[in-house]
Amino acid sequence: MTARRPSLAVVGATGAIGGVMLRILSQHADVWGEVRLVASPRSAGRKLIVRGEESEVLALSEDVFDGIDVALFLVPDEVSARWAPIAASKGAVVIDDSAAFRLDDDVPLVVPEINPHAARLRPRGIVASPNCTTLSLIVAVGALHAEFGLRELIVSSYQAVSGAGRDGVTALREQLSLVAGTELGTHPGDVRRALGDGAAAASNSPNSPNSPFSPFAAPVALNVVPWAGTDAGNGWSSEELAIREECRKVLGLPDLKTTATCVYVPVIATHSMSVHARFENEVAVDRAHEILATAPGVVLFDSPASGDFPTPSDVVGTDPTWVGRVRRSMDDPRALEMFICGDNLRKGAALNVAQIAESVAAEITLA
Amino acid sequence: MTARRPSLAVVGATGAIGGVMLRILSQHADVWGEVRLVASPRSAGRKLIVRGEESEVLALSEDVFDGIDVALFLVPDEVSARWAPIAASKGAVVIDDSAAFRLDDDVPLVVPEINPHAARLRPRGIVASPNCTTLSLIVAVGALHAEFGLRELIVSSYQAVSGAGRDGVTALREQLSLVAGTELGTHPGDVRRALGDGAAAASNSPNSPNSPFSPFAAPVALNVVPWAGTDAGNGWSSEELAIREECRKVLGLPDLKTTATCVYVPVIATHSMSVHARFENEVAVDRAHEILATAPGVVLFDSPASGDFPTPSDVVGTDPTWVGRVRRSMDDPRALEMFICGDNLRKGAALNVAQIAESVAAEITLA
Numbered sequence: 001m002t003a004r005r006p007s008l009a010v011v012g013a014t015g016a017i018g019g020v021m022l023r024i025l026s027q028h029a030d031v032w033g034e035v036r037l038v039a040s041p042r043s044a045g046r047k048l049i050v051r052g053e054e055s056e057v058l059a060l061s062e063d064v065f066d067g068i069d070v071a072l073f074l075v076p077d078e079v080s081a082r083w084a085p086i087a088a089s090k091g092a093v094v095i096d097d098s099a100a101f102r103l104d105d106d107v108p109l110v111v112p113e114i115n116p117h118a119a120r121l122r123p124r125g126i127v128a129s130p131n132c133t134t135l136s137l138i139v140a141v142g143a144l145h146a147e148f149g150l151r152e153l154i155v156s157s158y159q160a161v162s163g164a165g166r167d168g169v170t171a172l173r174e175q176l177s178l179v180a181g182t183e184l185g186t187h188p189g190d191v192r193r194a195l196g197d198g199a200a201a202a203s204n205s206p207n208s209p210n211s212p213f214s215p216f217a218a219p220v221a222l223n224v225v226p227w228a229g230t231d232a233g234n235g236w237s238s239e240e241l242a243i244r245e246e247c248r249k250v251l252g253l254p255d256l257k258t259t260a261t262c263v264y265v266p267v268i269a270t271h272s273m274s275v276h277a278r279f280e281n282e283v284a285v286d287r288a289h290e291i292l293a294t295a296p297g298v299v300l301f302d303s304p305a306s307g308d309f310p311t312p313s314d315v316v317g318t319d320p321t322w323v324g325r326v327r328r329s330m331d332d333p334r335a336l337e338m339f340i341c342g343d344n345l346r347k348g349a350a351l352n353v354a355q356i357a358e359s360v361a362a363e364i365t366l367a
Numbered sequence: 368m369t370a371r372r373p374s375l376a377v378v379g380a381t382g383a384i385g386g387v388m389l390r391i392l393s394q395h396a397d398v399w400g401e402v403r404l405v406a407s408p409r410s411a412g413r414k415l416i417v418r419g420e421e422s423e424v425l426a427l428s429e430d431v432f433d434g435i436d437v438a439l440f441l442v443p444d445e446v447s448a449r450w451a452p453i454a455a456s457k458g459a460v461v462i463d464d465s466a467a468f469r470l471d472d473d474v475p476l477v478v479p480e481i482n483p484h485a486a487r488l489r490p491r492g493i494v495a496s497p498n499c500t501t502l503s504l505i506v507a508v509g510a511l512h513a514e515f516g517l518r519e520l521i522v523s524s525y526q527a528v529s530g531a532g533r534d535g536v537t538a539l540r541e542q543l544s545l546v547a548g549t550e551l552g553t554h555p556g557d558v559r560r561a562l563g564d565g566a567a568a569a570s571n572s573p574n575s576p577n578s579p580f581s582p583f584a585a586p587v588a589l590n591v592v593p594w595a596g597t598d599a600g601n602g603w604s605s606e607e608l609a610i611r612e613e614c615r616k617v618l619g620l621p622d623l624k625t626t627a628t629c630v631y632v633p634v635i636a637t638h639s640m641s642v643h644a645r646f647e648n649e650v651a652v653d654r655a656h657e658i659l660a661t662a663p664g665v666v667l668f669d670s671p672a673s674g675d676f677p678t679p680s681d682v683v684g685t686d687p688t689w690v691g692r693v694r695r696s697m698d699d700p701r702a703l704e705m706f707i708c709g710d711n712l713r714k715g716a717a718l719n720v721a722q723i724a725e726s727v728a729a730e731i732t733l734a
Binding site: 152154156158176217218219222223224225226227231234235236237244257258259261263265266267268272274276285302304305307309310311312313314324325326327328329330331332335337339 | 519521523525543584585586589590591592593594598601602603604611624625626628630632633634635639641643652669671672674676677678679680681691692693694695696697698699702704706
């Protein structure tokens with residue numbers, strides 16, 4: 001008996017995350033039957049390679065979901081908000097990478113290493129994948145939670161500019177090329193001067209963007225920018241509240257104490273996190289090491305005196321979450337400090353969506 | 368009656384912090400009588416400008432302290448350890464910027480905005496100035512402590528490469544020029560490839576230095592490096608323990624819970640800190656704003672939705688500690704989150720030493 005392989009639609013196939021997704025699909029070529037590539041009408045007609053074969057991109061419409069079992073949405077929030085329910089109404093299981101449904105009570109928010117079974121209960125026919133910042137840390141934190149019982153997270157991020165999309169990468173590149181010829185650091189204010197931001201620096205609001213294309217509220221080359229997303233009230237950014245709400249939902253801990261400070265750094269790809277995690281019980285670094293060394297999707301890289309700790313340049317392009325600098329708080333035997341890195345374009349986006357989709361495919365194939 | 372103006376020796380006048388010190392002395396030209404510039408024999412004979420006049424650099428020796436009231440030591444730990452006691456034995460009050468005496472019980476550790484009177488009790492004739500990372504945050508935290516009663520600090524740093532000395536700045540510049548011509552971020556691993564670190568990346572210890580001159584254990588261009596200083600045991604770096612011990616000593620809180628994670632970022636000058644501060648009593652953001660807006664040495668810059676938050680490119684070259692992103696923890700009414708920036712070469716080094724020296728000068732002049 002041969003099981004039918006489910007059919008797949010990739011909506012947003014021509015975007016940055018779509019490109020990573022096509023590479024993942026090519027590596028896992030035996031999971032899917034038909035693979036249909038979908039994008040905005042502007043990109044329709046382009047030809048892309050997936051699983052070694054050329055495939056024409058179709059324009060997003062109701063009809064593209066005919067006969068589709070699983071539809072991946074790798075598109076902006078507003079596109080998902082409109083089209084994901086349409087795909088679901090046509091019978092496709094939607095795996096959505098946008099923020100549109102992440103906090104919807106009728107949509108499970110899934111990280112396969114942590115709550116795989118949540119994907120099976122999907123009243124709206126939609127499964128959501130978390131924000132890239134949440135995904136950068138939650139696999140490691142979830143493994144420790146299973147052993148020690150998590151009570152509080154205090155997180156400071158070192159976020160890559162690709163987390164702000166292609167414009168973020170373009171802005172960093174342009175700013176770096178502007179400062180490249182200057183004698184950086186010889187005089188105060190070199191960065192702003194090189195970026196031609198003198199007028200804004202002299203005003204009361206120096207954090208104006210430097211380029212019409214920059215998604216950042218301040219220069220990001222030779223700088224750090226402690227603001228990600230939009231104003232969420234009471235001084236918080238939307239990215240900071242996303243980490244809080246998504247960690248609570250994925251871990252099934254609605255009252256988990258969680259505080260995040262989100263900061264962009266001049267790194268192209270891979271988010272890093274400095275994490276203070278307090279648990280219900282005392283923790284031992286040796287036991288934490290054992291857990292992290294054997295947890296699925298986690299690489300333990302922790303011998304700092306020998307130079308072994310994760311940095312973005314080690315981690316970029318890899319699938320797992322890397323953890324190092326694990327140490328017990330000197331004032332609290334129940335708390336661990338850690339430094340965690342994850343590629344925001346791999347596990348942080350396309351890979352987690354692909355993992356959810358494959359678990360749904362297995363369920364369909366078995367059914 | 369005209370008071371005699373005290374005489375000053377600047378040991379380490381030819382270094383990076385020495386250069387900043389000469390500019391500060393020129394701005395506060397009326398404080399000191401004779402100013403004697405001192406450096407290693409290698410730099411002796413050089414001519415430097417201070418207070419508008421050319422001055423020849425003398426070689427460090429016992430004799431250079433003859434008749435000196437106050438001696439500033441802006442030199443490596445081992446030079447201070449040897450020569451500061453000699454200067455003190457000749458009757459000079461030593462203000463030392465190195466780590467050699469910071470945790471000595473008979474040496475006060477002074478931040479004039481916080482514990483100015485501690486400088487008057489100096490059994491060894493030596494007063495120490497804190498590490499640049501401690502100084503980047505403690506003025507703001509100390510002001511809040513005076514009102515609310517500090518109980519715990521959890522800090523993650525975004526440290527500038529100049530905190531690792533001139534070699535740190537050189538390493539970042541060299542690495543940036545190597546990556547400048549590449550299509551950064553097009554492929555994973557661009558940074559390491561551009562830096563010619565392929566061999567090391569393939570080994571088990573990818574965090575090897577990229578340049579014989581780099582003080583960092585990993586590439587710092589387009590990267591972040593979660594390790595500063597030396598191995599202090601149990602997974603901690605020396606810089607992390609310095610923040611802990613120095614905050615406790617300066618604030619007079621020997622049992623203060625304090626945890627730091629120190630991370631270098633590709634910024635030339637100005638250290639930034641993400642700070643979680645828990646107090647004895649409930650805190651209100653409005654009251655915290657009032658305190659920070661009026662505290663000496665602090666600039667409040669906190670309207671993030673308008674783009675007003677401190678970043679290194681705003682703060683570099685300025686004297687104060689800048690504070691923004693002040694918000695109350697959503698789970699703990701006694702805790703505040705903040706983002707703090709301070710120029711590690713100004714308040715973080717030369718300025719704090721100059722401020723201590725001026726308070727000693729006032730004491731000598733009055734005596």
